[in-house]
Amino acid sequence: MEKDKSCSSTETRQRSQSTKKLPSHLSTMHPLKLYERMIIARMSLTVEENLTPDQAGFRPGRSTCGQLLNHTQYIEDGFEEKQITGTVFVDLTAAYDTVNHKILLLKVAKMIKNKKIVSNIQTLLENRRFFVEMDGRKSRSCHAKKVDAELNNACRIVTGQLRPTPLPLLFRTAGIAQLDIRSQTHGSTEKHKQETDLRHPLFDHSYPRVRLKSRKSFRTVESVQPDQAVSHRLELWDNTTNEAIRPPKEQLPPGRELQRKDWVNLNRARAKVGMTASTLHKWKLKPNSECSCGNQNQTMDHILSECTEGPHCTDQDLRDCTDAVQAWITHWRDKI
Numbered sequence: 224m225e226k227d228k229s230c231s232s233t234e235t236r237q238r239s240q241s242t243k244k245l246p247s248h249l250s251t252m253h254p255l256k257l258y259e260r261m262i263i264a265r266m267s268l269t270v271e272e273n274l275t276p277d278q279a280g281f282r283p284g285r286s287t288c289g290q291l292l293n294h295t296q297y298i299e300d301g302f303e304e305k306q307i308t309g310t311v312f313v314d315l316t317a318a319y320d321t322v323n324h325k326i327l328l329l330k331v332a333k334m335i336k337n338k339k340i341v342s343n344i345q346t347l348l349e350n351r352r353f354f355v356e357m358d359g360r361k362s363r364s365c366h367a368k369k370v371d372a373e374l375n376n377a378c379r380i381v382t383g384q385l386r387p388t389p390l391p392l393l394f395r396t397a398g399i400a401q402l403d404i405r406s407q408t409h410g411s412t413e414k415h416k417q418e419t420d421l422r423h424p425l426f427d428h429s430y431p432r433v434r435l436k437s438r439k440s441f442r443t444v445e446s447v448q449p450d451q452a453v454s455h456r457l458e459l460w461d462n463t464t465n466e467a468i469r470p471p472k473e474q475l476p477p478g479r480e481l482q483r484k485d486w487v488n489l490n491r492a493r494a495k496v497g498m499t500a501s502t503l504h505k506w507k508l509k510p511n512s513e514c515s516c517g518n519q520n521q522t523m524d525h526i527l528s529e530c531t532e533g534p535h536c537t538d539q540d541l542r543d544c545t546d547a548v549q550a551w552i553t554h555w556r557d558k559i
C-alpha cells in the first residue's frame with residue numbers, strides 16, 4: 224500500500240509539472256481509444272507478469288515479425304544440425320473478434336483483482352463494431368482481403384491510375400514504396416532490434432555452424448537502424464527509365480494541389496496509361512484505336528507529343544507540372 228501511495232503522488236506531481244496540452248499523437252486520438260490506452264497503462268505491468276514468454280501479440284517489444292523470425296530461425300537451426308522440425312499451424316479466422324468475452328473478463332479479473340477495471344473493460348466490449356470506410360465502401364473485416372491488393376487499390380484511388388498501369392509506376396506516382404521494399408526494410412530494422420533489444424525473442428541467439436552457405440536465413444539479413452528506414456526504402460526503390468516520374472520519394476509528386484480530375488489526368492499522362500482510343504479499343508469499348516487527327520493509334524505518347532488536335536508537353540513538363548502541362552490538361556480534360 225505504501226508503495227502505491229508514493230507512486231500516485233509522484234504521478235500527480237509529474238502531471239502538474241507538465242503542460243496541460245496533450246501530446247500531438249494523443250490530441251488527434253479518438254476519446255475511446257485514449258480511454259483504452261489509459262486502462263492498458265494501468266494494468267499492463269500486472270498482466271505482463273502473468274503471460275507466457277512465447278506470447279507475442281500486443282506486447283511491448285514483440286511483434287508478429289519477431290515471432291515469425293524466431294520460428295524460421297528455429298527451423299534453420301534444426302536444418303544446420305541435421306534435425307527435422309515439425310510444426311502445427313492453427314489459423315483462427317478473426318481470432319480477436321470471436322473471443323469469448325465472459326472467459327476473457329474472468330481471466331482479467333483473476334490477474335488484476337480489480338472489479339472497477341474489469342467492469343470498465345466490459346463496457347468497452349459491449350455494443351461495439353469496427354469497420355474501415357474507403358471510397359464509399361465499407362470493409363467487412365480487416366482479414367477479408369489481402370493487404371497488398373488493398374494497398375494497390377488505395378494507390379489507384381490516390382493517383383487515379385487505371386488498372387493496366389504497371390505497378391512500379393503506380394507506386395512511384397503515389398509516393399508509397401512497394402510491399403516487397405517495405406517488407407525488406409522491415410526485416411532489416413527487425414534485425415537491428417534483434418541485435419540491440421533484449422526483449423526480442425531472438426536476442427543473443429546463438430546460431431549453429433553453417434552447413435550450406437547458400438541458405439539465406441534471418442542471420443544473413445543486413446541490420447538497419449529504425450531512423451534510417453526511410454532512406455533505406457528509397458535506396459531499394461527501383462529507378463524507372465520513365466523521365467516523366469521524379470526520383471523515388473515518399474511524398475506525392477508535384478501537382479497534388481490540382482483539382483481531382485486534372486491530378487488524375489496528370490498522373491495518367493506520367494504513367495502513359497490513360498483512357499485513350501488505343502486503351503478503349505483494347506477493352507473492346509471502341510471499334511478501332513484511331514485518333515480524331517487521323518493517326519491510326521491514339522496512345523498517350525501520341526497525344527503528348529504528336530497529335531495535331533491539341534498542345535504538346537514533354538516528360539520534363541509532366542515531371543515538374545509546368546504551365547505547358549496545365550494547357551495540355553485543359554485540352555484533354557474529360558477525354559482521357
Ligand SMILES: [Zn+2]
Nearest residue numbers: 514516518530
Ligand atoms: Zn491525334
